[in-house]
Amino acid sequence: MDPSSEISIVEAEPSIAREVFGDRIGLARRFTAALVDQGEVRGLIGPLELPRLWTRHVINCALAAPLLHGAVTDVGSGAGLPGIVLAIVRPDVSFTLVEPMERRTDWLQEQASDLGLSNVIVLRARAEEAPRAAADIVTARAVGALTKLIPIAAPLARRGGELLLFKGATVDAEVAKAQRAIARARLADVRVEELGTGMATEGTRVFRATVN
Numbered sequence: 001m002d003p004s005s006e007i008s009i010v011e012a013e014p015s016i017a018r019e020v021f022g023d024r025i026g027l028a029r030r031f032t033a034a035l036v037d038q039g040e041v042r043g044l045i046g047p048l049e050l051p052r053l054w055t056r057h058v059i060n061c062a063l064a065a066p067l068l069h070g071a072v073t074d075v076g077s078g079a080g081l082p083g084i085v086l087a088i089v090r091p092d093v094s095f096t097l098v099e100p101m102e103r104r105t106d107w108l109q110e111q112a113s114d115l116g117l118s119n120v121i122v123l124r125a126r127a128e129e130a131p132r133a134a135a136d137i138v139t140a141r142a143v144g145a146l147t148k149l150i151p152i153a154a155p156l157a158r159r160g161g162e163l164l165l166f167k168g169a170t171v172d173a174e175v176a177k178a179q180r181a182i183a184r185a186r187l188a189d190v191r192v193e194e195l196g197t198g199m200a201t202e203g204t205r206v207f208r209a210t211v212n
C-alpha cells in the first residue's frame with residue numbers, strides 16, 4: 001500500500017481561531033499541535049479527526065467560554081475537550097477535569113503543566129465519585145446520552161449551579177427522552193442553545209439547565 005494513503009491531512013488553523021482565542025492563541029496552537037503529534041498514538045482521538053481538529057473540536061469547545069464563571073467541573077475530559085481548551089481561554093475560571101482512565105489523566109496533567117495552566121486540577125475518578133455540589137458549572141462533551149449523563153453530572157453542581165452539556169444534532173430527541181432524569185435532578189430553565197451562530201465557523205449545540 002502507498003504509505004502516503006494512510007496519512008491524514010491536518011486542518012490548517014482557520015482565521016476565526018485568533019478571534020476566539022485572542023491573546024491565548026499561542027497556547028491553543030501548542031495544545032492543538034500536541035494533539036496532532038500524540039493524540040492518535042495515545043488513543044485520545046481518531047485519525048479521522050485530524051482534518052477537522054480545529055473546527056470540530058478545538059474551536060467548537062472554545063465557543064462556550066463566554067458562558068463560564070467560578071468553578072467548573074468537566075466530566076469525562078478525555079483528550080482535554082472541552083476542559084483544557086476552556087482552561088486556555090478562561091484563565092480566570094478554575095477547572096476540575098474528572099476522567100477515570102489513567103492514560104488520559106496522564107495526558108491531561110502533562111498538558112496542564114506544559115501549558116502552564118495553573119487553573120486546572122486533574123482528578124482521576126468517575127463522575128459518580130467526584131466531589132458533589134462543588135461546581136458552579138458542570139460541563140461534558142461526548143460522554144453519554146442525557147438520560148445517563150444528567151444523573152451523574154447534576155449532583156456535581158452546587159444548588160443554583162448549571163449544567164452545560166455539549167450535544168450534537170440529536171439533542172432535541174435526547175431531551176424528550178430525558179424528562180424523568182430532568183425532573184429527578186430538579187433541573188430548571190432547561191433549554192438548548194446554539195453557540196457560534198453568525199461566526200465564520202461550525203456552531204455547536206449545548207444543553208443548559210439550572211440545578212435546584
Ligand SMILES: C[S@@+](CC[C@H](N)C(=O)[O-])C[C@H]1O[C@@H](n2cnc3c(N)ncnc32)[C@H](O)[C@@H]1O
Nearest residue numbers: 075076077078081099100101126127141142143
Ligand atoms: C468519547 S470520550 C469523550 C472525551 C472528550 N470529552 C471529547 O469530547 O473528546 C468519553 C470520555 O468520558 C469518560 N467517561 C466515561 N464514563 C465516565 C464517568 N462515569 N465519569 C467520568 N468520565 C467518564 C471516558 O473515560 C472518556 O474519556
